[in-house]
Structure formats: structure tokens, C-alpha cells
Amino acid sequence: MGKVFPDAKSALAGICKDNMVVMAGGFGLCGMPEELIIALRDTGVKGITAISNNAGVDGKGLSLLLETRQIRKMISSYVGENKLFAQQYLAGELELEFNPQGTLAERCRAGGAGIPAFYTKTGYGTLIAEGKPTAEFDGEMYVMERWLRADVSLVHAWKADTEGNLVFRKTARNFNPMMATAGKVTVVQCEELVEAGAIDPDQIHTPGVFVQRIVHVPNAAKYIENRTVRPKQS
Amino acid sequence: MAWTREQMAARAAKELRDGFYVNLGIGIPTLVSNYIPEGVSVQLQSENGMMGMGPFPFEGEEDADLINAGKQTVSELPTTSYFSSADSFAMIRGGHINLSILGAMQVAENGDLANWMIPGKMVKGMGGAMDLVAGVQKVVVVMEHEAKGESKLLHRCNLPLTGANVVDMVITDLGVFTIDKKGKDGMALIELADGVTLDEIKAKTEATFKVALKN
Numbered sequence: 233m234g235k236v237f238p239d240a241k242s243a244l245a246g247i248c249k250d251n252m253v254v255m256a257g258g259f260g261l262c263g264m265p266e267e268l269i270i271a272l273r274d275t276g277v278k279g280i281t282a283i284s285n286n287a288g289v290d291g292k293g294l295s296l297l298l299e300t301r302q303i304r305k306m307i308s309s310y311v312g313e314n315k316l317f318a319q320q321y322l323a324g325e326l327e328l329e330f331n332p333q334g335t336l337a338e339r340c341r342a343g344g345a346g347i348p349a350f351y352t353k354t355g356y357g358t359l360i361a362e363g364k365p366t367a368e369f370d371g372e373m374y375v376m377e378r379w380l381r382a383d384v385s386l387v388h389a390w391k392a393d394t395e396g397n398l399v400f401r402k403t404a405r406n407f408n409p410m411m412a413t414a415g416k417v418t419v420v421q422c423e424e425l426v427e428a429g430a431i432d433p434d435q436i437h438t439p440g441v442f443v444q445r446i447v448h449v450p451n452a453a454k455y456i457e458n459r460t461v462r463p464k465q466s
Numbered sequence: 467m468a469w470t471r472e473q474m475a476a477r478a479a480k481e482l483r484d485g486f487y488v489n490l491g492i493g494i495p496t497l498v499s500n501y502i503p504e505g506v507s508v509q510l511q512s513e514n515g516m517m518g519m520g521p522f523p524f525e526g527e528e529d530a531d532l533i534n535a536g537k538q539t540v541s542e543l544p545t546t547s548y549f550s551s552a553d554s555f556a557m558i559r560g561g562h563i564n565l566s567i568l569g570a571m572q573v574a575e576n577g578d579l580a581n582w583m584i585p586g587k588m589v590k591g592m593g594g595a596m597d598l599v600a601g602v603q604k605v606v607v608v609m610e611h612e613a614k615g616e617s618k619l620l621h622r623c624n625l626p627l628t629g630a631n632v633v634d635m636v637i638t639d640l641g642v643f644t645i646d647k648k649g650k651d652g653m654a655l656i657e658l659a660d661g662v663t664l665d666e667i668k669a670k671t672e673a674t675f676k677v678a679l680k681n
Contacts, residue, residue, distance in 0.1 A: 259514040259551070260537040262530060285551070312590035322588065330589070333513065334555025334597030341552045352559060353600040357578075357630025360596065390531075402548050403515050404531040409550040437550075454530035457537040460522040 235396050236446050240271035240421065243447040247384055247417045248272060251279040251304070255340065255382040255411040256294060260286050261455040263404030264293050265388040267421045267447070272386070273297055283307040283380055285336060285407055287317045292455055301325070307380070309333040313457070332360060335377050337410055343381040344413025344442070351376050385415025388452070389438070392422035393429070396443030397436045405437065412442045419445040423452060467661025468639040476501040477637050478567050478608050482508050489513060489558070489598055491568030492536050494608045498567055509545055511563055513594040515554045518545035535594065558594070559601035566602035568595065570609045572623040575673040577633040577647030579607065580625035592628060599629035611638035617672040619643070619653075640667050643675060654678040
């Protein structure tokens with residue numbers, strides 16, 4: 233069975249339902265699978281729990297699903313720069329679970345690796361640890377965090393082959409590799425699609441075993457949130 | 467008289483050592499990279515997944531796939547490596563980063579740090595701050611000494627904590643303090659900013675501290 237689908241819509245067909253858990257890669261708008269997020273919006277499913285480091289910015293990324301009120305709960309580390317998010321949250325229309333960024337990454341990694349829980353020093357003695365088991369190891373205190381898994385993981389890769397082997401580009405990698413491992417169905421949008429064998433096996437970041445569906449999006453929109461430059465020296 | 471933001475950043479830069487791997491927070495900490503001492507080579511980590519962060523790119527060379535933790539466009543260096551967020555926080559939580567310099571709302575005399583939320587206000591989230599203060603070898607806070615006339619150096623933080631017993635050093639516009647975060651020695655004032663007197667800093671500080679001025 234081939235993994236390559238003709239478009240984002242067909243790549244999401246049959247796997248989306250109300251109250252599903254979705255992971256979406258990206259740090260801010262960098263490496264964020266926007267084409268798949270748009271296709272998810274267009275399925276019309278509601279009550280989504282979205283696991284993503286951020287909630288997009290107004291009009292872009294996961295914010296598109298906030299506009300249509302398809303998200304019931306966000307699990308994120310930082311949700312600034314999004315007025316719509318703040319409005320819905322303050323109105324009590326949106327649940328929010330903050331995770332420290334490293335805890336969020338590790339929970340996704342653990343989910344993909346079949347590790348139901350792990351201990352970390354992060355957040356010990358803070359609100360984040362309330363209600364969670366703690367334990368002492370070698371004289372230091374740690375808090376237990378549980379894995380995260382998703383019904384569907386949405387991933388943005390730079391290059392994919394037809395087997396689903398992935399290569400990411402620069403800091404667009406971020407959460408994408410862990411989320412690719414933690415989805416029951418992982419759907420990838422790639423900028424470049426090549427035949428199996430065209431990527432040096434030693435250079436593959438995510439092996440194709442973690443990827444079920446691929447869609448080629450050669451001209452995906454890429455956004456810069458804070459353009460910072462220095463003048464060219466003459 | 468007190469230190470400016472630039473002078474605070476310059477003072478923080480004196481904590482850099484040759485060969486250090488360093489994470490700089492947003493705000494005054496970002497300015498530290500302008501004051502790296504001569505003969506000292508450090509690699510800057512960006513927790514979204516980059517070690518060896520270069521300066522802002524030249525106009526026209528910005529790349530949407532190459533940003534720092536503040537979502538600003540940056541550039542690559544010959545030493546640069548890219549990695550996933552899990553590997554990035556393995557560096558941070560695994561104790562492989564030597565120094566973290568970050569801002570704060572409050573610091574307590576036992577090393578507790580609050581910098582992520584004010585109850586009753588819209589909270590943006592902690593991002594990587596809780597991981598950084600829990601995992602990095604040495605944590606230096608750079609902040610204004612007071613906010614609206616109130617000391618930010620306290621006996622106990624009254625804002626929700628980012629980390630408990632995590633701060634090693636605080637650099638404010640009035641001086642430099644060390645904190646024995648895991649031990650019993652508490653907070654000590656080791657330097658006064660230019661033109662600041664001991665009486666002034668005592669009057670503006672709620673936290674209990676010893677005076678151990680180096681000069």
C-alpha cells in the first residue's frame with residue numbers, strides 16, 4: 233500500500249473524528265504543518281484536543297481551528313501572540329494545559345517510545361507538579377510526567393521519500409520528529425518528495441516506520457514572526 | 467546612579483568562560499552576546515533546536531526555517547548544529563549547558579525564581595524557562611532591582627514559582643548577589659553598581675543578605 237496521497241484532504245480522509253487528539257509540529261510558525269491544519273479544519277471535526285508547542289498566531293497555524301471553535305483543549309508551553317486564544321480562554325470556551333517546553337517534548341517522545349511515564353526535575357516545587365507523584369533519586373527530588381499520544385500527528389518535513397523517511401531543515405525540525413513517533417496515524421506534508429533510495433540512509437532524521445501518510449506540498453506557505461536583520465556591510 | 471541595561475548585560479558577560487555552552491533568555495540577557503570578553507569563545511544554544519547561534523542575518527538572507535527561541539531570524543556559524551526539541555531539552559535537563567542567563571519578576575533569598583505568571587492576568591506560558599532553571603549548571607538572573615518601587619529580591623516569592631532553589635546569581639541595576647541555592651549560606655551581596663551605596667541597596671532590598679563585597 234502506498235503512503236503517498238494526492239492532497240491534504242485525501243491524506244486526512246477516514247482518520248478524523250470529533251473529540252480526537254491531534255499533535256501538530258512546529259515552534260511558532262516555523263516547521264508548522266499548515267496545509268494539513270487547513271485540511272483538518274475543512275473536515276469540520278469538533279472537540280479537538282490539540283497538542284502543539286504554540287497555538288499559532290492570529291489567522292495562521294492552529295489559530296485557524298480556534299476561529300472555527302474546533303479546538304476544545306490545548307496542551308502547549310507558550311500561547312502568547314494570539315488574541316483569539318486569549319479571548320476564548322478568558323471566556324471559558326477553551327481548556328488549556330501548560331507544559332514546560334522540555335516536558336512537552338519528552339512526553340511526546342515517551343508516547344512514541346512506549347514509555348508511559350518518566351521523572352524530571354523540571355517544575356518540581358511549582359504549580360506544574362501539583363497533584364503529580366514525586367520521588368527522590370540520588371538525593372534530588374523529581375516529578376513524574378506521563379506520556380502523550382495522539383490519534384493523528386501532523387508533521388512538516390523538508391524532504392520525504394515514498395517510504396516515509398524524513399529529513400527536516402534547520403530549526404523547522406523542533407517538535408516534528410517526536411510527534412511523528414507518537415501518532416496512531418502520522419501524516420506528513422513535505423516540501424520535496426523523492427523516490428525511496430534518493431535520500432542517503434545515514435542522513436534520515438525520522439525513519440519511515442513512524443509515517444503512515446505523505447502529501448507533497450511544494451509551495452507551502454512559510455512565515456517569519458519576527459524578522460530581524462543587520463544591514464549588509466559595504 | 468545605577469547600572470544601565472547595557473551595563474547589567476556587560477556584568478553578566480563576565481560570568482562567561484571560554485568553552486561554555488550558554489542559553490540566553492529574552493530581554494537584557496540577549497544583550498549579553500554583545501559583551502563576550504576577548505579570548506572567550508562560547509556557543510549559544512537556542513532551545514527550539516540549535517547550538518551555535520549566529521547573529522541576525524544580513525538583509526535579504528533571512529530564512530523562515532532558521533529562528534531562535536524568540537522567533538527572530540538568526541544565522542548559522544561554522545559550529546552550528548540543529549536538533550529536535552527532545553534533544554535540545556536533553557542538553558538542558560541533562561546538565562550539558564554550562565550557563566543560563568534569564569530575566570525574572572521575583573527572586574527569593576533561597577534561590578526560588580518567579581518569572582512566568584501573574585495570577586489574574588492572561589498567562590502566556592513558561593516556554594522553556596522551567597526546564598532551563600532546573601537543568602542548567604549555573605543560573606544567573608538579570609533584572610531591575612525594583613518594580614514600581616517594590617523590591618524584587620524577597621524573603622519568599624509571592625508569585626507562582628518557575629523553579630525552587632534554582633538561582634545562583636542575581637545581577638540588578640544596583641549590584642550583584644550570589645545565592646547558595648542548595649546550602650544554608652543564603653544570599654550575599656558581592657558587588658555594588660557604580661555610584662550605589664550599601665545603605666541604598668539595603669533600603670531597597672526585602673531579602674536578607676550578607677555583605678561580602680569584593681572591593
